[in-house]
Amino acid sequence: MLAAERRDHLLGLLAREGKVVAKDVAADLGISEDSVRRDLRDLAAEGLCQRVYGGALPVSPAVVDYAARQSVAQDGKRKVASAAAALVRPGGTLILDGGTTALAVAHALPRDLACTVITHSPTIAAALLDHPQAELFLLGGRIFKHSAVACGAAAVEAAQNVSADLCLLGVTGVHPEAGLTTGDAEEAAMKRALAARAADTYVLASSEKIGTASRFRVLPWEKISGLITDADPHDAVVEQLKALGLEVLSAN
Amino acid sequence: MLAAERRDHLLGLLAREGKVVAKDVAADLGISEDSVRRDLRDLAAEGLCQRVYGGALPVSPAVVDYAARQSVAQDGKRKVASAAAALVRPGGTLILDGGTTALAVAHALPRDLACTVITHSPTIAAALLDHPQAELFLLGGRIFKHSAVACGAAAVEAAQNVSADLCLLGVTGVHPEAGLTTGDAEEAAMKRALAARAADTYVLASSEKIGTASRFRVLPWEKISGLITDADPHDAVVEQLKALGLEVLSAN
DNA sequence: CCTATTCTTGCACGTTTCTGCATGTATGGT
DNA sequence: ACCATACATGCAGAAACGTGCAAGAATAGG
Structure with missing residues (x-):
């Protein structure tokens, strides 16, 4: 067997x-x-x-389908997710980006944490339905199938009307020169809009993202409060990022 | 146990x-x-x-409604759902309400139907992610946990900016005198807002809803184009509805 | 091909959680 | 006021749980 x-x-x-x-x-x-x-x-x-x-x-079936397709469970993502979840304070307001790492964060949040979660991902909203103390606010817009999140003008506009203590952002590339990048222009714009509405923004990046770059720049380093990764703190690229003045939280 | x-x-x-x-x-x-x-x-x-x-x-009625909806997954809803799915024309724009019957409609839609679906239910959005030809638009707002849909002022406002050919609406009660009803005031308002944005509105109601009433009125009969139900067409209540001038589509 | 290492699996142990009973108290009806 | 029933609490046995450990299988490296 x-x-x-x-x-x-x-x-x-x-x-x-x-x-x-x-x-x-x-x-x-x-x-x-x-x-x-x-x-x-x-x-x-x-x-x-x-x-x-x-x-x-x-x-719920929706969550199963999605989670089964994506491999949420990679160890790195889980580590990053629990480190990120530890940043969420009871009573606070959290903006949670889409993507599998963010979904892992949703699963890592204590079930009876009292907080407000704002997201543009229906999947994350569905995953948090069984958190009785969590207030959920969904940002609507056109759904981008490949990433299963709401993007576009309507979503960005909806984001203007919220604000939060903390924003957890997933990206597909973290590179010392290219910066924080992702593969789609609309998604990049959406992430920018989300980050702009939070007092603090942390970027989630499991180790395989470190040192890589995608096509569209999301944010410059100055706009984020820190990076959460499971990469080796003494990795060459990580050292470079620290040299840029970036706070790097190790998730291990 | x-x-x-x-x-x-x-x-x-x-x-x-x-x-x-x-x-x-x-x-x-x-x-x-x-x-x-x-x-x-x-x-x-x-x-x-x-x-x-x-x-x-x-x-509260809302909680009850949800619990009841959770526990039942019967044949009636599937019949109603496929009858409703048959109304959707390729290339058209569909507003799909939340609730399990609407979710069944989402599952009943042909996988490569080219249409635009507007919904305030993250669950339904997630269910349609694998329809490659379907354009999805999600209406955002505060998520009501009991029914897992976006409601409230923000959602109603978001609904003002869309329009569609067809709206498929789920309700919890269909009663000749009480009209179309549901268990929560916010949900009722949201359904009204959705129906107002479509050229045609059909109400989905599996047989056990026929003849029952919940607390909040959704719409008067005049505002809807018809009712889709698996109830016996010669049922006394159904006959009464027809006498009111309502088009009743039998799903069997 | 052989060895070392890692991973998996089942078992044993102590701990936690659940469940039904027994007791005494509170509540509602007559 | 009385009685029957429902309730809360404490308790004990049972069941489920997590963890550490060791034997075996699978894998990697030489």
Whole structure:
């Protein structure tokens, strides 16, 4: 029995029966309950199920679909996400960008944290629906399919009407010379609009983004408060960034 | 029996029957009354029910509506949804309301239909992400957790800037005298705003909604083009609606 | 091809959480 | 005022949980 088989089996059960009981599955498949629990824990960490005492329940289909397609669960992203989640203060207002790293942040937020979350990503909004204390505000606009977020003039305009303590921004490239970059001009504009509405802006970038550049500049270094990454603090590029005066928070 | 299942069962009872009697539930599920009381206490602490001597009552129509919608996923909605999906013309613009019936419509739309979909539901937006030919426009605003849609002043305002050929509206009650109703005032206002922006508005109502009324009026009969339901066309209430001049499309 | 390392899996242990019962108290009806 | 029922609390057994550990499998490196 391969681990991937177990995972599929569990996801199948969740889809077909709406629940999974750890004990039953263990008996059915002839494996230990510990393995089932471990699998469920991992699936829950990826946002593919909701862990409950005794087993697990499905999360909303939209979230599952999306999370299954993207690999939210890469270790680097998870580390960055929990470091970022630690910056969110109870009662504060948070602007959360789209993208898988930001989605990981949403999953890393404590379930009963009382805060306001502003986002242009329907996926992130869906992921936070079960946070009873969280106030959600969705920025509307034309949906860009490849990144599944609202962008464009309407979204940027909607962003003008909010303000927040903290903005967590995902980018696809962090390069000492090219700066913070992303692959789409509309997305870059949207990120700029979001960052402009927060007192502090931190950029999330798992290690593979460090030292790379995409096509469109998002922001100059001066506009951001810091960078959160799991890259080695003594990495050459990271050292360069620090030399530019950038605060680098290590997520490890 | 998982704790979460008991919770769902209780919420379902609250929604369907409007009350829960601790003793009866304990007998039905074969668990102790103490467990039921504990669950009800927890639900009340989360604001999902109102604890009374001997059991519990629903706290607000909106919550009840949502819990009920969560628990049911029946055939009727699918029938209504595919009948509604057939109204959508290629190249057209569709306003899709939130709610599970509307979500079913989203799933019923052909995968490569070229059309523009405007919605205030992040869930529906997420469901349509894999329709490559569909243009999506999301109306933003404060997210109402109970129904997982954007409502409130910002959302209504955003709706003013769109227009469409067709609006498909879900409601929780269709009653000859009370009209089209739903459980939450903000949702009702949002639905009104959506309907006002479309040339044609059709109301989706699976059979169990027919003849029932919720607390808030959405629209008068004159404002809608027709009703799509899987109820028996010779049902007494349906006949009454037809007598009012309403076009009733049978989904079967 | 062999060895070292990492990963996975199941087991054992201590800890936490749940659940039903028993007791005493509070509530509502008669 | 009385009684039946519902309630809160404490308790104990059971179930589920997390963690550390060791044996085996898979992988990487020589």
